[in-house]
Amino acid sequence: MEDSAIVALYWARDEQAIRQSDRKYGALCRSLSKNLLGSREDAEECVQDTWYRAWVTMPPKRPQLLKAYLCCIVRNLSVDRWRAGRAKKRGGALAQLSLELEDCAGSEKTPEAAWEDRQITRCIEGWLQTLGQENRDLFLQRYWFGCPLARLAHDWGMNENQLAQRLYRLRQGLRRALEEEGVAL
Numbered sequence: 001m002e003d004s005a006i007v008a009l010y011w012a013r014d015e016q017a018i019r020q021s022d023r024k025y026g027a028l029c030r031s032l033s034k035n036l037l038g039s040r041e042d043a044e045e046c047v048q049d050t051w052y053r054a055w056v057t058m059p060p061k062r063p064q065l066l067k068a069y070l071c072c073i074v075r076n077l078s079v080d081r082w083r084a085g086r087a088k089k090r091g092g093a094l095a096q097l098s099l100e101l102e103d104c105a106g107s108e109k110t111p112e113a114a115w116e117d118r119q120i121t122r123c124i125e126g127w128l129q130t131l132g133q134e135n136r137d138l139f140l141q142r143y144w145f146g147c148p149l150a151r152l153a154h155d156w157g158m159n160e161n162q163l164a165q166r167l168y169r170l171r172q173g174l175r176r177a178l179e180e181e182g183v184a185l
Helices: 003-011 016-037 040-057 066-087 093-105 113-130 133-143 149-156 160-180
Strands: none
Touching: 003 016, 003 066, 016 040, 016 066, 040 066, 113 133, 113 160, 133 149, 133 160, 149 160
């Protein structure tokens, strides 16, 4: 089913929208959430919460890219769940991703956090546009979708050390780009 038809089902308040969303994007959402949380059960709860969140936000929202919309919802819910678990001293795959990016993205919140977040987002988007398609895909698979290093290495046909080194160089490039834009790290 086309995304526009699924969105129309949400707008018509037809429960078939949830079934169609799960059929088309359920595996992707589960994978994304499991990559971040490291738990199949927590990921499944986040995916169920994603369908609910989509249900209550459409209408009034009418996303142009349903896949991106649902991925954003499940990712945000997964990060929230991870933070709640972290407060209880539980780890997860997201902890490793955060540690890897911490040296180039900073971790301290300031009173100007909203403005700084927008500035950082703008800088990261600009930096991503300077990368070749391969490096951009690799960076996003690791740091947006949270793909495990071992799986990425296998998928990209390299060993984990080679991949870790390539990701390190990408993070250093991001760090330089952020510093050039005056983003405090």
